[in-house]
Amino acid sequence: MFIVDWFYNIFLWLGFFKKEAKIVIIGLGNAGKTTLLHLLVTGNLKTHTPTIRPNADSFTFGNVNFKAYDLGGQNNLRFLWKQYIPDNKTIIVFMVDSTDYNSIIESKSEIHDILSDENLGESPLLILGSKTDAQAHYNRENLIDLLDIRRFGLGLNRPNGVPLDLLMISSVNKNGIVDMLNWLDKCTDIIKKN
Numbered sequence: 740m741f742i743v744d745w746f747y748n749i750f751l752w753l754g755f756f757k758k759e760a761k762i763v764i765i766g767l768g769n770a771g772k773t774t775l776l777h778l779l780v781t782g783n784l785k786t787h788t789p790t791i792r793p794n795a796d797s798f799t800f801g802n803v804n805f806k807a808y809d810l811g812g813q814n815n816l817r818f819l820w821k822q823y824i825p826d827n828k829t830i831i832v833f834m835v836d837s838t839d840y841n842s843i844i845e846s847k848s849e850i851h852d853i854l855s856d857e858n859l860g861e862s863p864l865l866i867l868g869s870k871t872d873a874q875a876h877y878n879r880e881n882l883i884d885l886l887d888i889r890r891f892g893l894g895l896n897r898p899n900g901v902p903l904d905l906l907m908i909s910s911v912n913k914n915g916i917v918d919m920l921n922w923l924d925k926c927t928d929i930i931k932k933n
């Protein structure tokens with residue numbers, strides 16, 4: 740097995756083939772999910788109408804091909820979230836509008852539901868605090884406290900093997916986007932090993 744892994748990694752490094760990863764972007768309405776996916780796919784910003792039907796798209800970062808699903812965040816569409824997360828090889832990206840207190844508090848309950856769910860709780864979860872370009876936004880530490888997730892322990896290498904983290908991003912000025920992609924890349928390696 741070691742020798743197989745060794746050859747696999749050498750071929751990856753040489754760029755002969757790419758890693759595959761699936762991510763599902765969820766979160767309340769207006770969090771910035773579609774704006775982010777469109778930016779990752781095209782490199783451009785665009786205004787979007789609220790998502791009703793899920794968007795599927797792909798983008799590449801380094802040697803990872805990401806297949807991404809962007810789901811609507813309005814209340815009556817949230818039942819779809821679970822259907823798009825079939826197994827613990829899917830990375831859940833949960834976006835939270837870091838400028839909107841009420842939406843942060845509502846997100847807290849959705850995030851705790853995911854973490855305590857028998858199946859979803861086994862999937863890697865990256866929470867993104869969005870819109871950091873806006874002058875009035877909660878910073879990472881505030882958001883961790885408001886969402887009450889500090890007690891779960893954050894990081895890629897948690898004792899239970901399931902990555903959980905919170906990163907801050909802005910699609911408008913692109914702050915945090917590369918850190919987010921690096922996190923997803925490392926997470927893909929962890930999923931592969933598990």
Ligand SMILES: Nc1nc2c(ncn2[C@@H]2O[C@H](COP(=O)(O)OP(=O)(O)OP(=O)(O)O)[C@@H](O)[C@H]2O)c(=O)[nH]1
Pocket residue numbers: 766767768769770771772773774775786787788789790791810811812813869870871872873908909910911912
């Ligand atoms: N300031 C700022 N606004 C943003 C950013 N990203 C998105 N927005 C704005 O947030 C609003 C909602 O963006 P969407 O991407 O449509 O949000 P969504 O999460 O897909 O919403 P639903 O499809 O309804 O679930 C739009 O007015 C965007 O222009 C950002 O990084 N900074």
Ligand SMILES: [Mg+2]
Pocket residue numbers: 772773774787788789790809810811812
């Ligand atoms: Mg949308």
